[in-house]
Amino acid sequence: MSRLKGVAERDPRAGFRAERRDCGASVPQGLLKAARKSGQLNLSGRNLSEVPQCVWRINVDIPEEAKNLSFSTTERWWEQTDLTKLIISNNKLQSLTDDLRLLPALTVLDIHDNQLTSLPSAIRELENLQKLNVSHNKLKILPEEITNLRNLKGLYLQHNELTCIPEGFQQLFNLEDLDISNNCLTTVPASFSSLSSLVRLNLSSNQLKNLPAEISGMKRLKHLDCNSNMLETIPPELAGMESLELLYLRRNKLRFLPEFPSCKLLKELHLGENQIEMLGAEHLKHLNSILVLDLRDNKLKSVPDEITLLQSLERLDLSNNDISSLPYSLGKLQLKFLALEGNPMRTIRREIMNKGTQEILKYLRSKIKDDGPSQSDSAIETAMTLPSESRVNVHAIITLKILDYSDKQTTLIPDEVFDAVKSNIITSINFSKNQLCEIPKRIVELKEMVSDANLSFNKLSFISLELCMLQKLTFLDLRNNFLNSLPEEVESLIRLQTINLSFNRFKILPEVLYRIPTLETILMSNNQVGSVDPEKLRTMENLVTLDLQNNDLLQIPPELGNCVNLRTLLLDGNPFRVPRAAILMKGTAAILEYLRDRIPT
Incomplete structure (x- = not known):
């Protein structure tokens, strides 16, 4: 039972007392027994107001079944597995005790959807932790000890009441997925740039007025979500993030579309519900891989001919702007979805717009002046005058x-x-x-x-x-x-x-x-x-x-x-x-x- 060695040093009585009978009906003995075999325990949605001691001590105390002298070889309790995954989400927990340290082998701790206002300092001892989900709680601050979790890959803090990020956060250098959306953050520390392994960062629904230029140091970042903040500008350094594939900037206060000369892999750019007034060739020329461009609910008055530079574009949302006409060249794109509702469109009849994307594109293509017709005019005339084809x-x-x-x-x-x-x-x-x-x-x-x-x-x-x-x-x-x-x-x-x-x-x-x-x-x-x-x-x-x-x-x-x-x-x-x-x-x-x-x- 080598797994008990480190814990026994902190608790000399470990391994010598029978398992406490304080779990009640909330944690059946059968569930604990199965957890010792699998290393996983799910206590989600059990109306718990506190975590029973038998859960914290699951790998410390002698289990109940050890008292049964007639156990079979398949029930060798001394071969129990360390608990590596603990789920206690959807309960009524208001706090966690320092007994958390009795589960040093945990790699996954999921305590989302509770009423926690803080985390215990003992969390620093969960050095093997790879995923921590504390979303949908009432956290106002994070303990500095959280920066000791160097193996953490996924950290989920969304829907709390956080106003700041603790010093030393950059020490979580293995972090790949970080969600701090729906909090009360007003700034992002420049030290975030040291999170070099980060692939996904969600900062949406906070109170951010700007992003630090240092954010460009996240060389592996693919997904950046800054929806629903108070951003007025985007640092030009963000355009140097070569790995960026998805960028969400909806519901901010942007007046200008940023340029992205280095974002060669950018596939989706969401800029809806801002105050952008102009779309120019300089904004489009580098978006070689863009598949989705969302510009709905802005103040655009026109779309440039250079929109045809976006040869990969599949979805274009221009709804609820001030656009009165579209360049006919737009019809050359192979769009699967084009939204134009809520614009004072004068050049396309309403009945055509109601028919959907493909009909709009066909109409625009039909208006393109043909410099070199592929068929001779006489051939077209002859075909058009054939009686049998008069309706075609x-x-x-x-x-x-x-x-x-x-x-x-x-x-x-x-x-x-x-x-x-x-x-x-x-x-x-x-x-x-x-x-x-x-x-x-x-x-x-x-x-x-x-x-x-x-x-x-x-x-x-x-x-x-x-x-x-x-x-x-x-x-x-x-x-x-x-x-x-x-x-x-x-x-x-x-x-x-x-x-x-x-x-x-x-x-x-x-x-x-x-x-x-x-x-x-x-x-x-x-x-x-x-x-x-x-x-x-x-x-x-x-x-x-x-x-x-x-x-x-x-x-x-x-x-x-x-x-x-x-x-x-x-x-x-x-x-x-x-x-x-x-x-x-x-x-x-x-x-x-x-x-x-x-x-x-």
Whole structure:
């Protein structure tokens, strides 16, 4: 029993007294017995107002089962394992005693969601600790002894009442994940720059007016969250953080967009709800890897032509600004999501904006002046005057690669529509706003070309196998139909990234969707979905947007909080009671954190 040696030096009676019977019903003996074997003890949600002595002394006192002389070889109590993981979250603890030192082997200590106002100085003796979660308590200060935890990799202090960080904090040089969000910090110590192993830093929802220039010393930092502070400027040194991938600066007081010449890996930049007035080429030219740019709720008046420099951009949010027109060149980007609501837009008709991202981009592309037409004018004239094709937009086929036969209120697509394609390359089809009860069989003729299919606002009650043969499909819009299931063959759409199934009759999230690893966006609002499988969703590593608004979800499984890749999770309009509306309003990150904190261990 070598693990008792260090503890026995502090307590000479250790190992010679029988286990105390002071645990009561709150900690069953069977649970303690299992913990001695596994090294893990979970006392979450047991209404504890203090930690029973038998927990602190679990590896010190002789266990109850030692009194049983008839124990089998499988119950050799002297071969017990040191406690390495202790979870006492979701209780009513107001303090911890110095008996904490009796568990020197702990690597994980989770005491979130209690009523702690302080931590004992004995915490310094948990030198093996790698993860400490003290979030959702009432801490006003951290003990300096916490800086002695040199092996700490994850420290979670969110939702407390901290006003400052103790001196010597930089000694936690192995720290990789630090969350101090939702506290009362007014400054970040310059010494933070010494946290050279830090990968994720969350400073959101504090009272920070500036960031220290030294923050650029965090050479491995990938994720920096400064949402909901009082920042008026960003230090230029932040632009030198070469590892930075995600930067959140929403809900601050920024008036100028920072430049990022060294942030070559930056994938997401969130600047919504600030006071930014101008977007220029100098702000965009270095964002070579940017996938998400959020500029909603600012004071922008225009978007520069140089927006086309952002060749990787997938999501652009410009809603609630003062933008009256967009550069036509924006149509050249391969955006999956473009938000323009709340702008005094004069150059794009409302009916086009209501049709969504792809229609807006197509409209902008159609306005680009063609310097060198790929087809001769005479060829276009001839095609346009053929009587059999008089209702087909051949110009769109040739110049925009779109087969458009939308808003005709027809029950089937005429053969002349498909005949008009001829030898032209088609990348998009739009058969929306018709009366189609089935997908036209000739759609299969386009299987080697089409990446974007819009069949919304029809009367489809099933999906035919012809559609499942369009293996180059990346975007599929089936909203506003009569669908209640998808065929297994949809799994063959191996490049599908976005599927819109809103306003249909689904009662569950179709199983086949879980098996499409390329999916990034699933839109399922306004159905009758009553359940989702969080474990299967977690395997969808590319899924970033899940819209389940206005469905029949009676409960949200806490395990959904493990889907950490989700950037947008929409749950409004469901009959569940928790999470409460106040949590939903805080956004996706807050929802996921809330759910994670309630996962039974």
